[in-house]
Amino acid sequence: MKRLLALALALMLMVVGCTAAVAEQEAFTLHWMIPYAEDHAISRTVALLVKKYQEEVNPNLVYQPEYMADAEAYYQKLKILIASNEAPDMFWGDPDTFTLSLRDQGMLYNVGELLEELDVVDQFMDITYAYPKYADGSLYLMTTGANTEYFWYHPSLFEKAGIEKMPETWDEFFVACEKLEATGVAPLTCMGAPWYLLRYAAFIPYRMTGNQFITDAISGEVSWGSEPGIAMGEFMQKIAGYFVEGWAGLDASSSRDYFLSGGAAMWYMTLSNAQNYVVDENGDLVEDIAYFKLPTLDGYDATTSKDYFANSGKGIMILQETVNEHEALIKDFVKFFVENFGDIAVYDCMYLSGIKPANTKDLSDFQKQMYENFGEVGVDKYAHCWDVVIDAASNEVLKAEIVNLAIGEITPEEFAKRMDAAIAENVDN
């Protein structure tokens, strides 16, 4: 009897060992579409992490990344590949109606259940874990960032213009813009990308109502012509007057270069996109660059100065079909990913990771401040990205019309009318 038990135990151990060995050593080509340039901090982090996985766990994993820095081109290609049944094994995206439709078609792997199964949920910061959840609480994307957004500025240009302190309210902000203009420098750089303009569009309604306006507007419960909507339109046309000339035709790199060369005094940008240029190799701010948070709006207390745009960036999605074929390997890889991402991101690539690094002692002062800022923003208070929460069809109208509004082609009232019509047509989708 004892011999039989021992034999059974040995057999069991062999099977478990073999499964683990299969997971570790399985030959697999990982096709991963990445919406960042190859030298972007996230791309470098993932590449280093995969290399470490190949060295320590599975040398038979072949990494086949496809980098596409242009967001529009990335999404176009991704959508065509998906429609052609040639989707990559892993890809990035936002928790929007497009990825929701993928989920509903059964194409995405339930990352939330996986993270719970692997018992790694605690390694994520609150917003990083919660941000990519859909309205029903399900989680099919894994985000990695601890991203906050700021107005980056040149203190020397502010000093030259006689601006003594950072603007804390929108009234102070516009006074600063006037002073900067008087010195001959463009107050703000900008680009024509709709997602970027939608950030500006969200500022005033967010300060007036929190996320209530956009939540109600995208469901048709409130008109885009209501007080926050019209205030938004008027704000867009006012602030566009302080953008650099020809901003509507600028791309991300040109608009960034305007700021870095001193042609513009301020640059509103996400930390993840700005850090390659505003943070040095030691993790501190470069010379003559500082930042301030989203100004508040006098008379409104729906949000505080500690509430602004904070998110965890685009999320990683895993194709269900890939998991069906290589389940053990994928689970093993994801576990390794979560356990190693934080330290590689923060210390090797200067990327502020929303997956907590194991080592927090060697963070620079700037990195500590950024983490503190991220942690201060409440999970329920961070500003929603309009192009992510709205339905796909209305989003196309929103992206086209926000540019028309900002360049003065249409009035705020006309913008509201067109958006109301789009929402009415698409809300059931």
Next chain:
Amino acid sequence: MRSKSKLAPWLFSAPALIVFCAVVVIPVVWTLVLSAYKWDGISPMKFIGLKNYAKLFTDYTFHKAVLNNLKFMAISTTYQFVVGMFLAMLLSSVTRGRNLLKVIFFVPCIISTVALSQIFIKLLALEPIGVFNVVLSALGIQPRAFLGDPATSLYTLAFADAYKYCGIYMVVFYSALVGVSEDVIEAATIDGCGWLRQFFYIKIPMIKGVCGMALVMLINGTLKSFEMPYVLTNGGPGTSSEMVATYMYKTAFSSMNYGYSSTLAVFLLLECLIGVSIVRKMLPKADIE
């Protein structure tokens, strides 16, 4: 001996007909069918009848695209026709260096659209300042962002597109002009007809057919224009330089609304057919042969 088989012509033209059907007829029919559906490429197709066509009447971006396209067509067609004819006239009058001039005028046609667009973007840039704006500054004119300003983006695009393709029509008109009989020209010269009057009263009337054909090609080509608008401005800023073709592309591959995109494709097809029909009606039948 004359073949009595009525099938023979069909058999001989079958290979070409098959290819034509495969690459033209079937896609057009499929597009027509798809325009009656709502489909995002992922979910099942949903039949919606004429709803996509009804949407054309309320789609502001579509209205703007059509208007932009008509303006673009007018500017680009006029430029290519007039400049192409002028260059052809110049070439036919020049004896020394004719071939070199022909090559120089034709070079823009063979440069890739992407490369040419990048050249124009740098030439017209404001920061860092491009050559064009430097020249404007030197002349005391305020530099401006031609591509980034909604007031000038469409016209800049039209001129850039026309600049690229006018070389083709230069070649077409030149070939027609050199085909005019020298006897007629000699007779006109003997009768005291000057060079300019010869051009307008003898050469142009004698190449009316070629001019009509060129006009048809120009209208057709400019209405369908996609490459330069997409690369140079991508329809922006906003919708100030949106063309029907670029809007159709974005509707299909960004919005993933293949049904509505097919509707736009059908509209484009009808628009081109109507445009060409109008030109053919205006010109005498013999002139288009």
